[in-house]
Amino acid sequence: MHSFDLSHEDDEDDDGDDDEGEQLAAPIKPKRVRSNEEEEEVVYHPVKLSRNDLYRPPTAEELNHLKEAESLFHCSLLKMQMEELLKEVTLSERRKQQIDSFVKTVTRLLETVPVSPEVEVSDLSWLSGAVKVPFLLVPKTTKGKFHMAPPASIDLIGSYPLGTCIKPNIKVDLAVTIPADVLRPKDVLNQKYPRKRALYLAGLAQHLKSSSDIGTMRYSCLHGNRLHPVLLLTPSGKDSSCFTVCVHVCPPPGFFKPSRFHPQRNNIRSEWYTGLQASHAEGSGPPTPHYNTSVLADLLPRAHFQFLSAIKSQCSAFCDGVALLKVWLHQRELDQGTGCFNGFLASMLMAYLLINHRISNSMTAYQLLRNSLNFLATTDLTVSGISLARDPDSTAPSLAEFHSAFQVVFVDPSGHLNMCAGMTACTYKQLQHEAVVSMKFWDDPTVDGFHCLLMTPKPMIRTSDHVFQLCDLVKLQACCKKQNLLHELMDRSGNYVETALPFVLSLLQKGLGQRIHLLIHSLSPDPEWSVESEAPKYKAQPPLSFGLLLNPELAASVLERGPPADNPKAAEFRQLWGSRSELRRFQDGAITEAVLWDGKSTYQKRLVPKQIITHLLQLHADIPESCVRFVGAMIDDIIAKGNEVPSTGEEESLVVVQSYDDLSRKLWNLEGLPLSITAVQGAHPALRYTQVFPPEPVKLDYSFFDREKTCRSLIPKEDKPCPHYITPITVICHMEGSGKWPHDRTAIRHIRAAFHISLAELLKKNYNYTCRPCPTHLDVWKDGLVFRIQVAYHREPQVLRESVTADGLLVVRDNEEAQALEMATIHKPLLTSTLHGLQQQHPCFGAVCRLAKRWLAAQLFSEAVSEDAADLLVASLFLQPAPFTPPSSPQVGFLRFLRLLSAFDWRNNPLVVNLNNQLTAAEYTEIKNDFMASRESLPVMFIATPKDKKLSMWTRRAPSVQMLQRVMMVAAESLKVLEQQLMDGSQIQDVRVIMRPPLDAYDVLIHLNRKQVPLLRHAVDPPAVSFSRGVLADAAAQLGGALPVIDYNPVSLYLTELREAFGDLALFFCDPYGGTVISVLWKPKAFEPVPFKTSQVAARSVKVTGEEVKTVPNVEAILEDFRVIGKGLVKSVEARTEKWIF
């Protein structure tokens, strides 16, 4: 086996079969140690194939296999992933047997329906009271005769016999044909046939009710169409929730003439519907296309089934392709509800593509899916419909006729039926948009296409930037009345929600115009109700939700500029906007119609779409504002500050950035420094708009402080509350490299101090800024803000790494100190400027970061996920949004942040944040391979950036495995709670609930004295009382004056001391933004008694048993120390567990 003489293989030579076991077992151990809780989880190890396996001569079959995997798919992984996915969703043989046997039982039962005497249709006495008719009888009167009789035939139709049925929600369709003698050919008119069908269904339900084989029996209706009730049956016993048999009732094939259902014909007479005498002649009322379609659709299911079966037999991958497409649709919530793109349409679409040779019979499931999406992306069925009819008969309507009656057109093989009749143009646009986006990601080699297309759910709340709901659906009745939609209402048999929806959608589309890319709406789920109760009213539907995909440039504009006053379009504009429209004169001299919305701060401007929506709905649809529930910006409140003009920090950040820009200019212009400045860089979150609460300019009340005489500085008074916290904003100032710099670490430190002093002198002299030079930095008090300037010398990290060994060899060794310095002077400024750039591209980036970091801090994770890491996580949402589009509102960004935290597979994948788009596809692969090769030694949360491909420096220290586990768990739970609350207006509306961490898991709680918590006002639930903190309210920042108290925060000082003293024994958690409780968690390992060792006795007491000395933590003394160290700050120490007694 060692016959191949390949030099670079030498290192792998020794891993033959015999020691393979050892190779595999070795890496497990360190992992186990690190994570006790998840031992059962599987870990990835790089494969080791033996040389025998790798170099054995290939067979032809294997070669084909490998070739296919290589050429057909991006990589063989994708192919295998698809196969695995299909295995997950297709039905097992066992399940199929269960279904078959249950269907047989039901069929047998249905065949024995007894014949009942003929009665008037309106006479329901033959039904026992226990079963109701699943129909809303509006209007009540119906003429005609009805009787029950055994069905003419019972057939399986739809996805199950076709083989395209997938999990979950397995639905087996059973078509029951009404015997011809129950119906009359004239029953098409005035809902007679639908009513008879409903009666027949009730009759079947009554018959089945006595059987013990049926588990539950409920009514529902097909895709929300109330004219078409169905009966849902589940088997009895434990399998009851596995699948549902759906009983459809249809007329005998060909019973009605298809030409009667031409979309231009009328089949519901107004005089019957309204009860009033109308002047129309017979058969020339307003067309009823939707009613016609619903009856016609009943005639054809068998024909469709045969058509699809024929197609399926031609193309072997048809079923798998349809299954994949259905999974794709399901993830996008497009496959269920009224007007959906259901599995049937998916099959028909694929059939269309096959017939038209868009796809060939020999393609694989993967190619079928790809081509279908490509077709959807490039075809607009709302303008150019498609037809499956080969040679339609002369009575079939033309495509143009279909288009005039329906918004979306896809004609079935018979040429008479539009299968997309119920779909709104918006839904199709959504479908098309999703297909376009998916195709884009599919072609992108840097995106895990499989995962984001087929595995990631896209609920509306996480997809759309803004979401709003119409709650009181009864109000839509008023809308129909106002817009005079009687004929449409008649056509939709009184379903005012469906009637008003297209109108509302077009109104909003017109009003929002360029502000949005896409308007989508939820598809009302099919109602289900018990056979014993009446059919639910339309108003019982859950609220209608609408989603907006904003255009970030225009969405927040407060001005809606219309046409000039003399333009004929002006009238239209005035009609649309009503009293809000007014003539305005603009700077360019034009006088045009315009609407001006309210909004001063970014936070308020984000709500302009809300103003538009409520205004338009009120004006044109009589829907009051109280019915519109706008959930687009509910979470923003968490970081909103300010009473008069509430703001989420954009304006404050801008002030800081402007002040910084000014300072940087002034630094550049300084003259008289021994070396010139080569770069001034910001290195603070506030300078990239991501500081949770940006620093605000303050004016000081001098009487509140003591004075430090020599340096003219203020210092806090002991008896007063802790003063206002002033954040120093870090600025790195690189000095020119020169031979004058010493080549010695301490000397460099001294030179830096000298630079701080001379910078301070110059700034004082030229601009009269109060400065405070220190060895490590220089604080500058400017515009009510404090900037902390640090002078940096680019060769210093190198100097720190160098050392001379005893025999005079100069060695370069990486060390903590050098890394920390590089982090502070190189990486942080770079990250800050890069993310600042990202903020310019995506205006809501900063707000998402602030929300994300506020959440992390509130949940006590700010130690686990550092600020920079959190910013990078958020940046990844904008740079790699797949399968979404980049978020355009803080809320949706925050929801996706939670989703990313909780759902990302941190163990097996690196998170690549492609800042500035610098990484190529090859580098992605390289990163991934490097990651896989050394997974065990890398940080648990691995974030790669273009400048940092191998180390993940931002997450090197934290989080630990346990902390990441907890972060993921809490994020998942927060996301669930938040989304439920946002989508359900009936719950208590308190989004802050996700910001309150559970404290019962902690061992000790240290309650703090509020007076000494400087950031108290930023707390999640700010207390009613507030303390004076030495800041004057009328903020006009002053120049010069005494230096304020900078960076003095007793809570963080206390935490530092606690961690330094007891970091080996316990973990300390605190919300840095106004948290008044420090939670302490003992480390279980530290509490095991250990033998007495001089290096391990800190805060421990001894226990002597014979000659053996063990030490355990001295908990009483430690608790006492908590009080002593935090004297004045600590209110009480509450020990909650007795865990230290083992």
Added chain:
Amino acid sequence: MAPSNKKHATEKACVIPGGFTVLSLQFSSDSVAQHSLYVKEHKVRTEKSSYRPLDRTLFVLNVPPYCSESVVKDLFSRFGRITSVELRDHPGSSEDSGPKLSKIFRPVSKQGFKVGYIVFESPSSIGAAKSHPHDDPLVVSTEQRPVETGIQKWIHQYTKSFIHPDKLQLTVDSFMQDYDRRKEEEAERQRQEAEKQQEDEEGWVKVTRGHKGTKARPHSEAANQRTLQREGRKNKRKELMNFYTWQHRNTQKEHIAELRKKFEEDKQRIALMRAQRKFKPY
């Protein structure tokens, strides 16, 4: 300091195996809990420094963070007069770290539990400390000698952190002067050594080992590595890669092996994902 009436209760010192005496320490007289200090005479075989004379140095473990050197000095002066107190994060020999830095430039020390080396004036004090009874605790903060902690301490620290620019400048200047002087001395020495290596009148060169770091050619790890790499590249250039048939055949074999390996890797990854139920789409 110790009340005499309590003296007779249990006057025994608590000595644990290993030779340490346990002294109890509490923050103030009304504290409810006590820390234990572990003391022992300092006894290290290799200790040569004069800072810690073997017979007069007491080794103390587990000194709480609020006990500064002066507090420790006060606490232990009941056993005899004290020459010096040294507190460190870890036990070990004292290292001598370059030129003496002014206080401002010294890195901040950790505020954790420390170990202490207390040097008494007379050796007898060690015995006194070691036989101190366990139930007579040392008290850190008393009326006469209050120890600042918490808010008080932080405000004090904040106030102390101010350095007048002139003073800072002075420190920097004096350090830099010192540094320049040392540099000059170093340069001078190097010059002298170079001179020594030159030929004398009779044409002889005196070969000496020289001081460390005085080699003329670049003597660093990076330079060594560069040389090695250059050698390696030279060797590689001489070799022909696609010359013989077996070399070509091997390339093909490699390709197949690569494909196989990737395939296997993918399969394994899938198996892993399946095990984690990663394919359930909803």
